[in-house]
Amino acid sequence: MAFFIASNIINSIGFDTEEQIGNIESYTTGITDCDSFSGQTTAPIATIDQQKLNSARLHLKETLTRFETLSILSIEKALNNTTVDLNNPGTLLILSTTKGNIELLKTKAPENFDGHVYSAAENIARHFNCHNTPIVVCNACISGVLALLTAKRYLDRGKFHTIVAAGADVASDFIVSGFEAFKSLSGVPCKPFDKDRLGLSLGEGAGTIVLSNKKPTDGKDYIRLQSGATANDANHISGPSRTGEGLFLAASKALQGKTNIDFISAHGTATPYNDDMESMALSRLGLQSVPVNSFKGYFGHTLGAAGIIETILTAQSMLQNRVFATLGLENPGTIEKLNVSNKHTDKELNKSLKLASGFGGCNAAIVLEKNG
Amino acid sequence: MDELKNKLKAQIIEQLNLEDLSPEDFESETPLFGEGLGLDSIDALELIVLLEREYNIKLNDPNKGKEVLYSVDSMAKFILEN
Amino acid sequence: MDSTTLYINQTVKLKDNQFILNNKETLSTKEDGFSPLGKAAYKHLKSLYPKYYKMDPLCKMAFLCSEFILSGTELSDEQKEKTALIFANSSSTFATDKKFHAGIGEIPSPALFVYTLPNILIGEVSIRNGLKGENAFFIEPKFNALLLVEQISTIFDTTDTELCLAGWLDYYDNTNYEGLMILVSRKPDNRILNSEQLNNIYN
Numbered sequence: 001m002a003f004f005i006a007s008n009i010i011n012s013i014g015f016d017t018e019e020q021i022g023n024i025e026s027y028t029t030g031i032t033d034c035d036s037f038s039g040q041t042t043a044p045i046a047t048i049d050q051q052k053l054n055s056a057r058l059h060l061k062e063t064l065t066r067f068e069t070l071s072i073l074s075i076e077k078a079l080n081n082t083t084v085d086l087n088n089p090g091t092l093l094i095l096s097t098t099k100g101n102i103e104l105l106k107t108k109a110p111e112n113f114d115g116h117v118y119s120a121a122e123n124i125a126r127h128f129n130c131h132n133t134p135i136v137v138c139n140a141c142i143s144g145v146l147a148l149l150t151a152k153r154y155l156d157r158g159k160f161h162t163i164v165a166a167g168a169d170v171a172s173d174f175i176v177s178g179f180e181a182f183k184s185l186s187g188v189p190c191k192p193f194d195k196d197r198l199g200l201s202l203g204e205g206a207g208t209i210v211l212s213n214k215k216p217t218d219g220k221d222y223i224r225l226q227s228g229a230t231a232n233d234a235n236h237i238s239g240p241s242r243t244g245e246g247l248f249l250a251a252s253k254a255l256q257g258k259t260n261i262d263f264i265s266a267h268g269t270a271t272p273y274n275d276d277m278e279s280m281a282l283s284r285l286g287l288q289s290v291p292v293n294s295f296k297g298y299f300g301h302t303l304g305a306a307g308i309i310e311t312i313l314t315a316q317s318m319l320q321n322r323v324f325a326t327l328g329l330e331n332p333g334t335i336e337k338l339n340v341s342n343k344h345t346d347k348e349l350n351k352s353l354k355l356a357s358g359f360g361g362c363n364a365a366i367v368l369e370k371n372g
Numbered sequence: 373m374d375e376l377k378n379k380l381k382a383q384i385i386e387q388l389n390l391e392d393l394s395p396e397d398f399e400s401e402t403p404l405f406g407e408g409l410g411l412d413s414i415d416a417l418e419l420i421v422l423l424e425r426e427y428n429i430k431l432n433d434p435n436k437g438k439e440v441l442y443s444v445d446s447m448a449k450f451i452l453e454n
Numbered sequence: 455m456d457s458t459t460l461y462i463n464q465t466v467k468l469k470d471n472q473f474i475l476n477n478k479e480t481l482s483t484k485e486d487g488f489s490p491l492g493k494a495a496y497k498h499l500k501s502l503y504p505k506y507y508k509m510d511p512l513c514k515m516a517f518l519c520s521e522f523i524l525s526g527t528e529l530s531d532e533q534k535e536k537t538a539l540i541f542a543n544s545s546s547t548f549a550t551d552k553k554f555h556a557g558i559g560e561i562p563s564p565a566l567f568v569y570t571l572p573n574i575l576i577g578e579v580s581i582r583n584g585l586k587g588e589n590a591f592f593i594e595p596k597f598n599a600l601l602l603v604e605q606i607s608t609i610f611d612t613t614d615t616e617l618c619l620a621g622w623l624d625y626y627d628n629t630n631y632e633g634l635m636i637l638v639s640r641k642p643d644n645r646i647l648n649s650e651q652l653n654n655i656y657n
Contacts (some may be wrong), residue, residue, distance in 0.1 A: 041556070078629050089447065094555050098571060099570070102555075105551065105552065105555045106555075110552055113548075116544065116545070116546065116548070116593075117593040118544055118594060118595040119595075121593070135592060136522050136592055136593040136594070137590070137591070137592060138546055138571075138573070138592065138593045139570055139573040139590060139591045140569075140571045140573050140574075140590065140592050142589075145617045146589075150590070150605075151614060153608045154604075154608075154611065156608075157604070157608060159604075171465060173558055173572075174551070174554070174555060174558065175548060177562040178554065178562060178564075178567035178570065179567075179568075180419065180562065180565050181419060181421075181561075181562040181563060181564040181567050182567065182568075183417060183420075184436070184563050197518075201530050223542060228587045229588065229590065229613060230590070231535075231585070231586050231587065231589070232539070232576065232577065232586050232587070232589050233582040234534075234578075234580040234581050234585055234586050235581065236413075236581070237414075237568055237570045237574055237577045237578060237581065238414055239412075239413055240411065244587065246586060249535065249586055251511075252613070253613065285554075287538075305617070324477065354543045358573070358577055359568060359573075359574060359577070360571060360573045360574045360577030360589075361577045361580060361581065362573055362576070362577070380599075388508065388565075389505075389507045389508045389565075390504065390507065391507040392504055392507065394522075408516065414564055414565050414568060415565075417564040418564060418565050420561060421561050421564070424561055425560070425561050
């Protein structure tokens with residue numbers, strides 16, 4: 001069993017979940033024009049306010065990279081609401097990232113490069129005095145969802161009782177120029193599922209969920225990670241399958257034959273291909289009339305953090321019985337029609353599906369249940 | 373024009389790592405995508421890089437891209453026009 | 455939780471300029487480095503797969519290891535949907551990262567960028583063989599048999615996985631690389647999947 005007992009989000013629209021929800025409620029986006037990357041792109045990017053980050057990190061004594069700072073802050077804030085101690089042998093830290101400290105390529109000669117992902121993981125683990133070596137998931141944009149699924153799988157094995165799953169990625173010249181080379185960046189804040197969508201908006205962020213194998217006993221509503229799966233399209237290394245094959249397979253396995261889903265948090269990057277592919281997969285699953293949204297219009301595609309941040313927001317949606325709008329959407333236009341909206345609506349949500357897809361043809365799906 | 377087409381063929385082979393292929397193996401009117409050479413979407417982006425780096429021509433409109441990158445012939449024509 | 459025994463049916467090691475299939479040296483080159491070894495292996499395997507040449511060295515390593523293991527095996531569509539791919543390394547995609555980074559100031563290459571994610575090697579092997587099962591890629595400071603054994607066991611226990619290609623593929627540069635790929639299933643064999651066995655094979 002895997003129950004969510006605490007969480008935190010840090011990105012362009014907030015340093016904790018409450019601030020996130022406040023900005024989401026007011027249809028505020030963190031995707032803005034960005035001078036820092038003007039050499040690579042003119043596309044807007046959702047960066048985290050540097051001054052806010054500086055004051056949030058004043059208490060951190062070590063020299064840390066931006067990536068490590070974000071990760072540590074997010075984990076700290078999530079743990080603050082618990083009695084969980086990562087020094088306990090029954091706990092584990094699982095990290096999720098696509099490029100970690102890749103920025104260090106700019107400042108370090110190759111022979112002195114200490115920006116390897118495992119080094120960053122060691123630095124983060126040292127800060128929390130982790131008893132167990134952290135596990136690092138590095139599987140493109142499904143990393144966050146896969147980290148949560150891995151957490152559940154380890155909790156079910158009985159080896160650990162509490163797992164902290166944290167994902168983070170920072171905006172860097174490396175990542176920005178890569179997506180620019182793919183011509184997949186939108187010149188305006190992204191418009192998921194819109195007929196005029198132009199591409200994705202990058203964002204930086206960190207998200208943490210603390211999972212426990214014990215059901216919460218504080219009398220409040222809680223969320224359980226019920227099931228999940230991954231699958232590969234076996235089609236193309238960067239473009240998604242036109243029939244949504246891998247996502248269809250992953251979601252089918254995650255749903256285990258049950259289609260009583262109340263809400264779907266899509267990957268929804270707003271690229272022409274991704275959104276069409278998701279609509280195909282959802283149609284094949286018979287879920288095309290279930291309310292679905294993309295959160296990426298609020299804070300961009302946060303890569304290694306996306307799966308965790310968006311799962312936290314899905315959980316919040318369920319706890320508040322509220323389907324949040326797809327920000328940026330004006331006129332729906334995907335190959336298969338979807339139940340999308342650009343207005344927040346109230347709806348009882350007991351069971352949700354979170355989807356993710358990534359380069360390499362990978363796809364992931366998890367099912368969340370309330371009070372189950 | 374022929375010299376440009378031969379040069380283009382060699383550049384395409386190198387840019388796209390088509391190691392088993394040589395310029396004699398395909399015609400300048402062979403479609404580069406789909407039925408002909410079977411190039412994919414990443415190859416298309418790399419050909420755009422090729423045009424910019426070797427010929428200083430920026431191709432930003434994806435729809436124009438399909439026309440220009442149809443074959444070596446169409447690429448050569450585009451280069452000469454710009 | 456169903457915990458039936460898992461067996462290592464095939465192994466390929468890539469080390470010291472050699473491909474070693476099931477403990478028997480299968481291919482080697484006198485020349486030092488992965489580049490000549492990879493070329494020799496590709497020719498030896500007669501894969502006839504032009505996409506090979508576009509791959510970065512890490513993906514070439516994965517492709518070749520999987521060709522040694524899977525060539526001659528006919529998998530049904532159902533088996534392909536139930537074949538998991540679980541891999542780890544320490545370098546992520548360091549060699550390709552450096553190459554891509556070097557081009558940022560001029561015109562960044564999309565073909566290079568796509569290879570700056572380690573799970574692309576899973577994608578390449580999946581595409582080549584039509585494999586649609588579970589995927590996972592992990593980063594570890596060094597070869598960790600326990601992680602692989604636990605991940606593989608969990609996948610078999612909790613999903614409908616019937617076969618698993620797994621391993622450790624690390625590439626820092628042409629002379630600093632190593633690989634181990636295994637094929638795991640419930641089909642009884644000499645080697646049971648456990649940490650001790652996997653460490654023996656690796657070392």
